[in-house]
Amino acid sequence: MHQSLLIYSKFRYFKFSVLLIVSAIIAYAIVDPVDGHNGGTWLGYTLGGVSAFLILLLMWFGIRKRSYKSSVGKVEGWLSAHVYLGLSLIILATLHAGFEISWNLHTLAYFLMLIVILSGIFGVYAYLRYPHLMTENRRGRTMGGMLTEMAELDRECRETASQLSDEINRAILDCIENTRIGGSVWRQLAGKDPKCATLDAYTRVKKYSDELSLEHSDEERRLLTLLSNKLELVQRARRDVQFKAMMDIWLYFHVPLSFALLAALIAHVVAVFFYW
């Protein structure tokens, strides 16, 4: 049975993370280091060690989810742990740093971690919200199906317009040749095409038909119906692309910044002990 990653195994990892956070906060409150809380106290080293281990574990998820043969836990479990342990890092790393922020490598690593976690939070939001919206929007179709449907509508438009005026034909030609779904990153995320060729064709055909006669011929009416069907389909497909893009885009921050974080973390640990 499908189980949300958030409630996986009766909130097992949520509970574990809460336990981790609460113990860290209690330790932070009890321990009173002579030079104030910072990464260099025994508690600082402990929290730092745990946090570094968690970061490596969370990054290992990227490998684990690809190794289908692996039997080290279920991928769902890994994902659930990834989310909750990742969130717990906000507290653990902050306590590790003792709320110290400065213009240095150490703070860079901290903020990279925060950005990675924030992008991950958006990822969780996207995974919870968009699949549902996508299903609703697609109405049982796939992207390939929608494109095929569009091509079919194009063919019908062309046939219907064959005996209509050249202007209308040119509009149909433009519509067929220039309509595109998605496109650049921004276009995909926007879910709209400000120069939508189908909308343009619809307006043009409507205008030319009106110029000829207010009473449209059967072909013209049919053509307008076909075009509005296509327009609806095009918008739906673009929305689909938008949802998909929203579900994917955060990963383009999450993953590269994770590697930047990994580099900063390595440099941070080396730096701390290099200049002990």
Place this chain on the structure above:
Amino acid sequence: MQSKVSFLTRKSRGGVTRKEQLVSGESIRLGRSTDNEVHLSDFRVSLSHAAIHDRNGRYYVEAESGSDIRINTKIAQSGRLATGDRIGVGPYDVEIICAEEGQQLEFTIELVRELGDDLAKLQSRSNTSLTTTGLSKRRWSWLLFIVVTGLFLALPISAFYNKEVRDLFIDAPVTADIAWKSGEFAAAHRFFADDCQACHQKAFETVRDKACVTCHTNTHPHADPKFFELAKLNETRCATCHKEHNGRNALIRRDEALCGDCHTNLTDTVPTELENARDFGNKHANFNATIYQFDKNTKAFVTKRVALTDNPEEISGLTFPHDKHMNPDGLKAPDLPWDKKQMRCNDCHTPEPSGVGMQPINMERDCIACHSLAFEEGRTVPHGKLELVLSSLTDYYGNKALAGGVPDPNAPRIVRNRRRPGQKMTKQERKAAYQWAQEQALTIAEDLFEGRVCSQCHTVTQLRTDYPPKWEIAPVNIIDSWLPKASFTHKKHETMVCTDCHDAKKSEDSTDVLIPDIDNCRQCHGGTEKIANKLESTCVDCHGFHIAEDFLLGDRKGMDIDMDISGTAARMEK
């Protein structure tokens, strides 16, 4: 006119099918509309695209309704046809087979530019996934990883080991390892702190004391090796207590473990006169007063530490009852002849300019207003050396005798009689006068030393009675600080009244050591434990760490020290 049209269709496997048709009309019109003589169904062709006219047996082609045609690859509106011409009508190629004058027009038509698959085109135009937009997680991951590793790991490390890399940053506003800086430097270290290697001399090693001693040569270690084996401090480095990178006010540890680690059970580990201590609030012995004692054999003062609980008696050589001076009924005072004066502490005790201690009591400044050294109306002897007192008395009475006219019935006549100016004295007269002066001086001196003045405060013993007499005044020695190992400062206790701590009103004798015991201090001062209404007081609030007297950290300069100076290095010296 009539014309023979062949529609050619190429097969995918090769070969051409040909469909022939005879068309006739006024002219042969080509277009998408079905009423054209030649119907071209592709929607890229206009409804009426072109027409071929027969003009007196010659054939001409003309574009219709603003469409363009191509005649032998050239875009044109019209032209005469000749055999072999190729006319382009939209995606169609029209090849003239025969257009000879007077003969029947004959041409082939072939769709040379297929419309293609709409779906395939739509798919190729559309980009429905981010993976095909040129964004690459892998590429960015590598790039960021390499940039961060290079800037923040490789660069600082290479600068550490390679002077050439360091030199690249000489004029730069930052150093290669600036990003590694973990916090603000202490104000005293800021001028060299950009050079991390000034302190961090070896990779993966904590900062050693020798880095500190580069500058701090005149700092004293904790104890003198002749009293204490410094090796016992072997894990203690300068940085154990002095925490750098903690802001401009250099951070020094103040916790109880700082001293308590050793001093909690000090007596078990080293032979010492010191008592164990950990926390001022609950684990600290009562105070030992350091007092002077007079050694009669050597006739010298020696210092001795005596616990306050053992009622130490200080031999200062002075007699001074505080209680009499602080009599609540007041004292007779020269400046208040009609009243009694209530004395206050600061009538006699003046703080040092630093505010730490009190200036030594000075007779001329602090006592003389009441304790006059007058021996006659308006005449005083100096406070100080005995010989000066006696000679000043002898001088005074000698002058008086020589001047004559002294109203003393027991004095010789020459002293009693007034003399005229210029009248000379005989030798006998002079002798008599001088003898009288000596007797007077002796009488007054005896009165001063043993009677009403000196012996009030000093212990005076007469050693010789005839002239010149000789007295001995017991030496006076008041200790500068009863608690020399604690840095008490009066300045910080200005809100208090003196008698809150110094029980002077009840002190009858100058042997009393008038300092409060630890319980008195504990009324306000707690230890490191946070207690309501008590000041958190740590060891270093009163005690110093760097207290060795005849030994400096810099004394070890030049020695091949690899280990810590405050601790392990001492073992090497042994």
